[in-house]
Amino acid sequence: MLDRVSRLNAEYARAIDDDRLEDWPGFFTDPCLYSITSADNHRQGMPAGVIYADSTGMLKDRVAALREANVYERQSYRHVVGLPAIVGERDGAVRAETPFLVVRIMRDGTMALFATGRYLDTLVEEAGALRFRERVVVCDSSRIDTLLAIPL
Amino acid sequence: MSTSPERREWPGATLARVPYWVYGDEDNYKAELRRIFEGPVWNYVALESDLARTGDYRTTFVGEMPVVVVRGEAGEIHAFENRCSHRGALIALDDSGSTGKRFQCVYHAWSYDLRGALVGVAFEKGANGKGGMPESFCKADHGPRQLRTATIGGLVFASLSPAAPPIEEYLGEAVRSRLLRVLGRPVQVLGRFVQALPNNWKLYVENVKDTYHASLLHTFFSTFHITRLTQGGGVLVSPDGAHHASSTIDRGDDRVSTAYRDQGIRSESDRYRLTDPSLLDTLKEFGDDIQLQILTVFPNLVVQQVYNALAVRQVLPKGPGAMELHWTYLGFADDTAEMRRRRLRQANLVGPAGYVSMEDGCVGGFVQRGVAAAEDTLSVVNMGGEGAESQDTRATEAAVRGFWKAYRAYMGY
Numbered sequence: 196m197l198d199r200v201s202r203l204n205a206e207y208a209r210a211i212d213d214d215r216l217e218d219w220p221g222f223f224t225d226p227c228l229y230s231i232t233s234a235d236n237h238r239q240g241m242p243a244g245v246i247y248a249d250s251t252g253m254l255k256d257r258v259a260a261l262r263e264a265n266v267y268e269r270q271s272y273r274h275v276v277g278l279p280a281i282v283g284e285r286d287g288a289v290r291a292e293t294p295f296l297v298v299r300i301m302r303d304g305t306m307a308l309f310a311t312g313r314y315l316d317t318l319v320e321e322a323g324a325l326r327f328r329e330r331v332v333v334c335d336s337s338r339i340d341t342l343l344a345i346p347l
Numbered sequence: 348m349s350t351s352p353e354r355r356e357w358p359g360a361t362l363a364r365v366p367y368w369v370y371g372d373e374d375n376y377k378a379e380l381r382r383i384f385e386g387p388v389w390n391y392v393a394l395e396s397d398l399a400r401t402g403d404y405r406t407t408f409v410g411e412m413p414v415v416v417v418r419g420e421a422g423e424i425h426a427f428e429n430r431c432s433h434r435g436a437l438i439a440l441d442d443s444g445s446t447g448k449r450f451q452c453v454y455h456a457w458s459y460d461l462r463g464a465l466v467g468v469a470f471e472k473g474a475n476g477k478g479g480m481p482e483s484f485c486k487a488d489h490g491p492r493q494l495r496t497a498t499i500g501g502l503v504f505a506s507l508s509p510a511a512p513p514i515e516e517y518l519g520e521a522v523r524s525r526l527l528r529v530l531g532r533p534v535q536v537l538g539r540f541v542q543a544l545p546n547n548w549k550l551y552v553e554n555v556k557d558t559y560h561a562s563l564l565h566t567f568f569s570t571f572h573i574t575r576l577t578q579g580g581g582v583l584v585s586p587d588g589a590h591h592a593s594s595t596i597d598r599g600d601d602r603v604s605t606a607y608r609d610q611g612i613r614s615e616s617d618r619y620r621l622t623d624p625s626l627l628d629t630l631k632e633f634g635d636d637i638q639l640q641i642l643t644v645f646p647n648l649v650v651q652q653v654y655n656a657l658a659v660r661q662v663l664p665k666g667p668g669a670m671e672l673h674w675t676y677l678g679f680a681d682d683t684a685e686m687r688r689r690r691l692r693q694a695n696l697v698g699p700a701g702y703v704s705m706e707d708g709c710v711g712g713f714v715q716r717g718v719a720a721a722e723d724t725l726s727v728v729n730m731g732g733e734g735a736e737s738q739d740t741r742a743t744e745a746a747v748r749g750f751w752k753a754y755r756a757y758m759g760y
Contacts, residue, residue: 245701250625256621260570338543341708344705
């Protein structure tokens with residue numbers, strides 16, 4: 196299982212870093228939960244996220260908005276994803292926790308550590324593939340530089 | 348070499364021109380901290396609900412001055428400079444907490460009551476008959492600066508100046524009633540985020556007051572056929588220009604408008620629809636047709652109602668070319684689970700990743716970088732005329748001119 200989760204994480208990170216955002220919703224079940232929050236909010240049980248999606252439709256709309264509507268300077272990410280810890284397994288659902296670093300590269304060449312944190316995932320088997328039923332992105336910091344456009 | 352703020356000349360009387368030096372000048376920035384943030388204004392500092400019990404506190408800033416805001420022993424709210432009167436260290440180190448009846452500085456254990464008065468000096472009488480403070484030292488003469496506080500709609504404001512009028516008078520009746528329209532009952536915090544912006548604080552405040560840019564920069568609503576500048580609404584500006592409330596009204600009769608297409612603006616397109624339109628499933632909760640209301644209280648508060656997504660945003664200056672925007676996402680304490688979920692989903696519209704607000708995170712930086720070599724050039728703030736009066740259209744910069752009207756009055760320009 197550890198191996199399958201690791202491979203899923205690698206594919207997920209490649210899809211985002213290679214700007215194949217259209218593939219991103221396909222990593223999730225429908226309905227799902229994808230949210231980006233902070234360690235402080237998470238610890239205090241506060242539910243809001245800077246991104247909060249509970250259907251793959253919302254994930255697709257996020258991608259469509261980034262492609263067609265939202266304005267931001269050209270930028271890309273480099274994810275470095277650590278080894279997952281399998282923290283639970285019940286009724287066919289696997290819970291995993293995986294640390295990550297994301298470097299953001301701006302159009303002028305500026306590279307900066309944009310986010311660090313952990314993915315808190317619930318994974319299920321769907322049509323022979325492992326998918327995220329939940330991926331809560333808990334950033335270590337509550338502070339976001341300028342804006343968050345591309346998903347983590 | 349920089350000139351002192353007294354020697355900077357404001358170029359002419361019109362509110363419709365603003366010099367670019369105002370976004371980068373060091374001395375002007377320092378003067379703003381004294382004359383505005385530490386002057387006769389009310390700074391938003393906390394929510395009342397952050398301070399439920401005696402000793403509950405939050406730390407924040409008034410301009411760049413660190414402050415502690417705390418619930419007192421009789422239920423009143425105190426604010427004082429977060430600076431030990433001994434050697435100047437921060438008294439409280441956490442963002443929030445609960446302290447009982449005393450704060451104690453970690454450096455030499457001097458202690459303060461909940462009003463910020465110095466009440467304890469470690470080894471004041473010395474040790475073993477030696478050392479200690481001189482007899483002449485009077486604790487009452489030494490304490491961090493204390494601020495006045497005021498509350499309205501569950502918001503806590505602080506002022507260093509005895510000249511700030513009562514908060515109701517400061518806001519004026521029209522803005523006050525628009526504030527209480529949204530914040531009429533106990534709130535619950537759903538999350539907090541900080542957005543670090545690479546621009547002068549005024550560029551963000553102007554942006555929030557600028558009703559003209561909304562549907563031009565933020566093309567989400569128009570791309571997905573949701574709302575346009577041609578919808579109903581308008582902008583209310585307080586008589587002194589300082590505060591504003593803009594609104595968009597759901598009339599549902601302008602979907603056939605061709606104004607954007609006629610002007611060749613990129614926001615108009617027929618190709619896109621939301622895959623999951625339930626994002627905009629909205630409940631009218633304030634007894635009217637106002638879909639969006641953005642309200643500012645000079646100098647540092649934004650209260651936002653975007654459909655059912657509610658938030659307060661606190662503007663904190665961090666030098667001439669940087670600021671922080673502190674977002675507190677809100678619901679009401681009596682929200683149903685369904686309403687809570689609706690607010691969480693609609694929060695996608697706002698915040699650092701918001702469909703209709705992420706651009707505001709970068710556009711101030713575009714101006715800051717764009718004017719790097721233009722300090723004596725003037726920006727043009729002419730939409731809707733030269734005045735700062737309320738207007739029943741959003742195709743105006745009236746509230747931006749209102750900001751400059753108030754700014755110049757406080758700064759003496």
